[in-house]
Amino acid sequence: MSILLRVEKLTKIFTAGGIFGSKMKVMAVNNISFECGKGEILGIIGESGSGKTTTMKMILKLYKPTEGKIYFQGKDVWTIPSKEYYRHVQGVFQDPYSSINPVYKVRYLFDNIFDNLLGDIPVDERREILNEVLDRVQLKAEEVLYKYSYELSGGQLQRVLLAACLLVNPELIIADEPTSMIDASMRVAILNVMKSLKEEEGNSIIFITHDIGQAFYVCDRLLVMHKGEIVEEGNAEEVVFHPQHPYTKRLIADVPKLGKKLILRR
Amino acid sequence: MKGARGLIAEAIYALRSSPRLIIGSSIFFFYVVLAVIGPLLYPVDPRKPTFEHLQPPSLQHPLGTDILGRDLFAQLIHGTYYSLKIGFMAAILTSILGIMIGGVGGYFGGVIDDLLTLITNIFLCVPTIALLIILAAYFRVRSEWIVILLLGITTWPSMARSIRSQILSLKVREFVDTAKLCGMSSLKILFREVLPNMLAYIVMYFILNIAIAIVSEAGLSAIGLGPTEIISLGMILRWAIVWEAVRYGAWWWFIPPGLSITLISLSLLMINDALDKLYNPRARTTR
């Protein structure tokens, strides 16, 4: 399998503080390296504060790494101009309400994508393509396009953001908790859409979540992050059924399961 | 179509639910109408002296006359017009300067921001009133535009600061990241994504600036440094002071203009207050 994305010794240190006080440093991501292949769904599991969102933002060129390099299709991502890069790599953020500008209606998001990234698609074809992409996430254009973000539910907005990604159809999608606000019964359908993206069209997805159940369902490989480091890496079944690192073991043990009741630890 | 009807419906709902907005807008609207329609309905020359000196209000002269026998109601109408005009234009100048300097510095950061903040801070430290007085005294003849210019360049710093901090917080919001992912350039993001989110804030600050400018102009005029060629509400007060209207007991000379200045700024502040509650639903008290 060819490698689509390669992350090498990536580190991000945030500094806070003024000229006169001592600067406070927070190491959000500490020297991580991993790869994502073409046509692979890679899961990054971690709790809040593990550095997974920061990693995502660095891959999406929204933060500049303190150290380390990111290569997409063999090229250093910072040498690729933004407009071109975002045709190949897209992202879905965790909070759908913050991700859409509250001043505009939802259609503004899609218009922006058409105008800036997909300029070569003729205007009269836009509506049809948009309808098709919305249909894949079980949304109807009339229901969502002409509304403001606060008029829609979290689940609808998350699907809108996913539809925006599908519209661009990039080789790599990085999704941060893309189904957190979607109801359980629809969640599986959306995860199946992601799976079909990989199987039928060969897209790669980096699926970031704290929900191990979802990651287990949809991912091929899993990375476990804790305090900015990768503590475990492997196939989904391996990591879930035979965890090696103590953190992973504890994490898997604490996940509520239907088949096994909790055991009190004292 | 739907949007416009929605906006009007929202505006009506806003008007109905806020007595402050109704009262404030009515008072302000009254003065605007007075300023615009007044000269047509009451075409008396405010500068024409007559032989009826210091007459209290009567049918012939609804607000009486001043010491030179000039009609005070006509003066009020003209004064309102020029005060509102100066206030409005000065507010526009202040807002443009404030948004540009605060906005560009806040959004682009780095050296540009450091430089613009430095300039803003220097201006902030200079006492506005002293600067106004000195600059005004420098010009022997002051048209209304000079006054507008003076007011504009002394009040932009605090607005620039507020705009800058708003932009600093907006620029890290996730929809800005989404816009970047759509391939938008930084300048486009500033004007299309960030600034519209501040529209409510800008509108409110603008209204506040009008009130500040009107009162500042009145203050300048009252000490004789206002516009020299036109009549403003402050000028009427100036004449009342110079000609010792209080000693004559001519309350109809100084109370109407003073009251008008107060009511105009009060009404603007009331509108602002109502808008604040409208834009910040969390600030509304529960019923």
Place this chain on the structure above:
Amino acid sequence: MTHWISSIILEHGLPDDEGVGKMLLRAIDLKGGYAIRSGFVKAVDGCSLTLSEGEILGIIGESGCGKSTLGKLLMGFTMPPLKLLNGKALIEEIDLYSYDLEDRRRFWGSLISMMPQYSMNALNPTMKIKDFIYDFLKHHKRDITREEALEIASDRLKSLNLSPNVLDMYPFELSGGMKQRVVIMVSTLLNPKTLICDEPTSALDVSTQRVLLELLYNMVKLEKIVSSMIIISHDVAAISQICDTLYVMYAGKIVEKGSLNDIIEEPLHPYTKALISSVLTPEERVRRGKITGLKGAPPDLLNPPVYCRFAARCPSAFSKCKQAEPPLIRIGNREVACWLFSGE
């Protein structure tokens, strides 16, 4: 003694049913909802419920099914815009709705208590925890002193194995899990007969969730601080850890009732089946990549259909389903609202 018990539990896991006793809470045909500009949304449309001493009941369903509203109606919490249309809620034979809203207040916290969603964010950021507790207790016992309040609080914290240090802290000094535990502690300080928890584990990470669920379980089964509990959640896997009984809600109605094991192992109602199979956990039962979810969405509660509300999405729907609404049909010691079980 407790050490001996906990060592047994360590070996064998938690016992299935801790001896459920007399009936504490009874709700009969509750109907209620919210008035909006275009009409009335009947979020809860005819729900009946029974809760016994020592029982932990879980109400599961997806967003919009009415479970939070049901929780509020159960304790008589009809603050506007929530309105009760019909029905009774009896706790220990006290008819809650025979009292005014204002009179019902004295039951809240003392007889029946609720922990609403995101309540950990509702802690007053400017008050220390001990002041908050004093405030709460004073509302119920006018003449209580600060020292008495502090003592009650520390005793309770100790019995729940929580550090009494939290009393001197401000909410922002505590983690999400700690805040949630503080809220649980305060809402049960007066030993109410029933505690209703709305989404107690959302926004918590997995390890904290587990600790919290253990705490809730202990409070009912071991320490007996509260006599019974209702947990409302959309997270089936989480609440299935500690519940005895499950009620499944869909579009304002209860579609299935039964013991936890029955419902998880053999769901009867087609919706319950779909829901249980959609629960994704890192276990063998999850067929990786091969589960089909449900298409469509629940009906609009402004104008719900007069027939079975799930018919539009049901894979097993037949003619009768689109004609009339199925009542809850008894099958053994379970109840299902589905025409498939109406006697074939």
